[in-house]
Amino acid sequence: MEISTVDYERFKIILEKQSGILLGDNKQYLVVSRLSNFIQEKGLTSMASLLDKINSIQGSVLLKEVVDRMTTNETLWFRDTYPFEYLRSHIVPEMRNTSFNLRIWCAACSTGQEPFSIAMQLEDTTINSEIIATDLSDRVLKKARIGVYQQIELNRGMPRDKLMRFFTPLDNGDWQVNSKLRNKVNFRPLNLLSTPYGVGKFDVIFCRNVLIYFSGENKTKVINGLIDCLKPGGYLFLGASESLTRDSKPLTMIRCNPGLVYKKEE
Incomplete structure (x- = not known):
């Protein structure tokens, strides 16, 4: 499948408006690799026909599927290590003195590795916790709620002791997060471009490795929306290659x- 320059520009605008994902000028190959089979499955013949159908009255469902196919969903267990260690060694002891319940939001949670990593890290602490995990994609949320992972997925950061403690082996060789841990995470659909978020206030927010795909304007919009959801004294974790923007509210x-990590002043 080939994409004309005009159709690629049309698609870039639609994708960014719907999801915040900003494609570069030479990423046609990425669109082809992720949508070629999809276009055939839908009985369409080209990117132009896909765009025309998306723009039709019945196009909203199709657009959601397209965005889902274009979402990277790259994730690891205990990614970068330090956010989870700092949460347990510094934030939990600090919050224990001021709160009976630690509210944590894992934004852009993908298939659940990050919120389940948080839940595991909080086991054996004496503080109560509520973990909300959100993502734009219904597909990844469905997988996260079930909590079933292949061995190859678990090889990406899952310590052996935690695997044996928090997972149940299945007959087909996969592993499922045990029901106790699954019940600690509340998965919900949410588009980070849809501010204000209406999810309440949190002590800790994780929003990691998603802002790298956004324009500067949308990064600021999302970061400020997250900051508005932080309680005074709350913490915001971004990805290792991400930072606040020039127009972000101060942390x-x-x-x-x-x-x-960034902290909101009390």
Whole structure:
């Protein structure tokens, strides 16, 4: 499948408006690799015909499927390590003195590895916790709620001791997060471009490795929306290659050595 320059520009605008994902000028190959089979499955013949159908009255469902196919959903267990260690070693003891319930939001949670990593890290602490996990994609949320992972997925960061403690082996060789841990995470659909979010206030927010796909304007919009959802004294974790923008609302940067976390002043 080939994409004309005109159709590629049309698609870039639609994708960014719907999801915040900003494609570069030479990413046609990425669109082809992720949508060629999809276009055939839908009985369409080209990117132009797909765009025409998306723009029709019945196109909203199709658009949602297209965005789902274009979402990267790259994720690991305990990614970068330090956010989970800092959560347990510094934030939990600090919050224990001021709150009976630690509210955590995992934004852009993908297939669930990050919120389940958070839940595991909070086991054996004496603080109560509520973990909300959101994503734009219904497909990844469905997988996360079920909590079933192949061995190859678990090889990406899952410690053996936690695998044996928190997972149940299935007959087909997959592993499922046990029901106790699954019940600690509330998965919900949410588009990060749809501010204000209406999810309440949180002590800790994880929004990691998604803003790298957004334009500067949308990064600021999302970061400020997240900051509005932080309680005074709350913490915001971004990805290792992400930072606040020039127009972000002010937060205090704290070095975790390695890594950074941002704190809202009380």
